[in-house]
Amino acid sequence: MVTRALGDYFDSPDTLFHLMNSATATMTACNTLNQGGVIAALMEAPAAAGALAARCDLPADRVERLLAFLAGHGIVERSADGTYTATARTQVLHDASAYLASTEIGARAGSQLLASMRAEGKTAFELYYGQPVFAFFTGQPEVAARFGAFMGWMTCRVQRFLFAEHRFAPFGTVADIGGSMGDLLLAVLEEYPGTRGVLFDLPDTVELARPGIAASPLADRVEIVGGSFFDAVPPADLYTTKQILHDWSDEECVHILRNVRKAINPGGRLAVIDHIVSDPPAPDEAQSTDIAMMIWDTGHERRLAEFEALFAASGFRLERVSRNPSGHSVIEALPVQVSGGEKT
Numbered sequence: 001m002v003t004r005a006l007g008d009y010f011d012s013p014d015t016l017f018h019l020m021n022s023a024t025a026t027m028t029a030c031n032t033l034n035q036g037g038v039i040a041a042l043m044e045a046p047a048a049a050g051a052l053a054a055r056c057d058l059p060a061d062r063v064e065r066l067l068a069f070l071a072g073h074g075i076v077e078r079s080a081d082g083t084y085t086a087t088a089r090t091q092v093l094h095d096a097s098a099y100l101a102s103t104e105i106g107a108r109a110g111s112q113l114l115a116s117m118r119a120e121g122k123t124a125f126e127l128y129y130g131q132p133v134f135a136f137f138t139g140q141p142e143v144a145a146r147f148g149a150f151m152g153w154m155t156c157r158v159q160r161f162l163f164a165e166h167r168f169a170p171f172g173t174v175a176d177i178g179g180s181m182g183d184l185l186l187a188v189l190e191e192y193p194g195t196r197g198v199l200f201d202l203p204d205t206v207e208l209a210r211p212g213i214a215a216s217p218l219a220d221r222v223e224i225v226g227g228s229f230f231d232a233v234p235p236a237d238l239y240t241t242k243q244i245l246h247d248w249s250d251e252e253c254v255h256i257l258r259n260v261r262k263a264i265n266p267g268g269r270l271a272v273i274d275h276i277v278s279d280p281p282a283p284d285e286a287q288s289t290d291i292a293m294m295i296w297d298t299g300h301e302r303r304l305a306e307f308e309a310l311f312a313a314s315g316f317r318l319e320r321v322s323r324n325p326s327g328h329s330v331i332e333a334l335p336v337q338v339s340g341g342e343k344t
Contacts, residue, residue: 005283026073029066031104034097038063039086042076043094046085095156098149105143110295124295133296138204145208152183154243158273158328159187166322166330168192168238169269175200175236177229177260178244181209182222184273188240189218198223198234229256235263242273242328246289247299250310257314264335270316272331275301276323285327307331 009019033039037056041047047055049064056063071078075093077085093100112127125133137144168174168188175198176185185197199206199213203226213222225234230252233239239260245253260270275286290301302310308318316333323329 007283022073025069027100027104027107029069030093030096030100033063033066033070034094034100036063038067039090039094039097042084042086043090046079046083048082049084052084096153098146099153101146102150106292106295113295116295123297125297134202138202141204141208144205148181148205148208151180151243154328155183155187158242158324159184161322161324161327162273162330163187163191165324166271166332168271171195171237171269173198173236173265174238174240175234176240176242177233177256178241179209180205182213182216184240184242185222186213186216186218189221196221196223198225198236200225200227200229200234202226202228229259231259233259233263235265237265237268239264239268239270240273241271244274245272245299245307245310246274246293246301247297249298250306252298253310254313257310257316261315261335268335269319270333270335272307272333273328274307274331275327276307276321276329276331277301277303279303284325304331 006019009015036058038052038058041052041055049067050060052067053060053063067076067084068078070076070090070093071084075087075089077087079085106125109123109125109128112124116122116124116127119127123132125136129136131139137147171192173196174185174188174192176182176188177200179185179199179201182199185199189195189197197218199209199222201209206224206226210224213219213224216222223234227233229244241256245256248256257270264270275289277286277290278284281287286301293299293301304318304321311318311333315336317336319332319334321329321331
């Protein structure tokens with residue numbers, strides 16, 4: 001994927017306005033039409049805005065304006081008689097609905113970024129919503145489920161790269177730490193027949209995940225465990241952590257990784273699936289996600305040397321890296337053995 005530096009849009013006030021105005025309108029239009037059910041209805045069959053509006057109990061004139069915006073940007077098609085038709089791009093929009101909704105939540109919290117920089121110990125999310133992000137999710141199960149769907153969408157983005165470019169050494173049991181709805185764990189179990197998996201996340205989160213796991217043909221290979229990775233994690237041969245370490249400060253990450261080090265089976269491995277920040281800076285996904293992490297929580301995206309430092313502080317050493325030019329990379333680490341082969 002070729003990325004374009006946002007600075008290219010700052011060459012004139014006209015291009016800057018186009019960028020910012022289009023970004024705001026895109027998020028608004030996409031979220032409104034997704035959450036209002038219009039996009040789902042359009043995916044079923046072509047229809048005029050009025051018919052879609054009536055089906056979704058929304059005002060026809062505003063649905064028309066929102067769809068016209070998407071048509072103008074090539075996300076849906078509009079015929080001469082006013083009929084709208086879904087395209088492959090519309091499918092992308094529909095599939096990304098949970099991501100777009102979560103982005104809207106983050107954008108609201110982003111209004112407090114400056115205040116959080118001046119309020120030591122408070123994230124922008126906490127200042128806006130009154131609670132740290134994961135405590136907020138506990139009290140908002142619908143929002144938490146949507147965020148879990150967003151994580152599943154991110155898993156779909158990375159798993160093709162993961163399975164093609166980073167094959168795991170043989171393992172018996174894989175534990176996905178902070179595994180959300182279980183999308184990554186199920187994908188790994190399908191890719192590696194004969195293995196078993198442990199879905200590990202907060203108790204409220206794994207309860208949300210339980211129905212989806214139960215409906216999977218791989219359910220009999222999955223153990224669901226609720227708990228906090230700040231306390232302890234289950235034993236396993238392979239640990240995966242996708243978009244987990246970037247949520248937390250260095251001190252918190254070392255705490256998590258030390259718990260993995262204590263539990264890991266002999267010969268086990270740790271696979272961190274996260275962005276790697278380029279050095280010098282480049283206009284890639286890691287840079288923009290790093291700003292998001294500044295809003296959501298205490299963590300940040302990291303350079304490879306920073307991951308190595310986390311490993312060294314928690315009893316691991318870097319083994320291999322599979323860099324993904326279009327998203328999350330895979331950083332694999334091995335436990336450091338002390339004399340006699342005992343765990344640290």
